[in-house]
Amino acid sequence: MQIRCPHCQKTNRAPTNRLHENPQCGACQQPILGQVIELNGASLQEVVTTNALPMIVDFWAPWCGPCRMFAPTFEAAAKEYGGQLLFTKVNTQEEQEAAATYQIRSIPTLAVFHGGQEIGRVSGALPATQLNQLIDEIISKTTTSA
Template sequence: MSAPLHVACTHCATVNRLPAERLAEGGKCGRCGQPLFAGRPLTVTAQNFDRHAGADLPLLVDFWAEWCGPCRMMAPVIEAAAAEFEPRLRVAKLDTEAEQGLAARFGIRSIPTLILFHKGREVARTAGAMPLPQLKAWLGQVLPAN
């Protein structure tokens, strides 16, 4: 039996322990009782970002803004990625207009920008809209093995 993974709840951001071998089964939050995985992107804010980025699951964050045309083109790709990659990878969206402090913290200069985090550290970054096959190829190159 391997060490449990620390997974933040998409609803209340409580960090839950989940046995790695049971990851595919999902699980429910010990605090709020909601499913740990929703199959869609979660919204990250200054209040919950560090819990999700610091968890054991890799976190792909789409830095976007409502007024950005390429960001709107990227939205269905991000939705599809969340449905396909969870629970191996958590997918999130961060509105750079609403969360300017976080955008500045990560030096976001153009949007959409995708940053992959693992255990609190930035692993990879790419900018610009891309189709799902290209996103999948990029993730295949940069996703951590564990």
């Protein structure tokens, strides 16, 4: 998968099965997982099935007010927890087939995946404290089951 470095903006190729190794940018040597990664339907399926890290997918749309309000909170969490979870988002307006495949009925919806399986789902824009609590639960759940 291609990931843009949040520090120098260079594009890096990172194998999805090695994302748990906290890859660094080839140009500036900074960690590249401290950001939200935009996925399309095909890349979402690839990352869900091959990624070793637990991941949170934010299903959103640009016309959705709560989605736009939640985006900075999700981005801040990605910066804080980037080495422990993979933070991704899917634009349901552009990726309607992916939204149908994952049975997204409302947005924003956060779906949590680990080991190729969905392990949780929350609908609605969460305040930072609730998102952090959810992330702590995911980390606890996935490290004890690993």
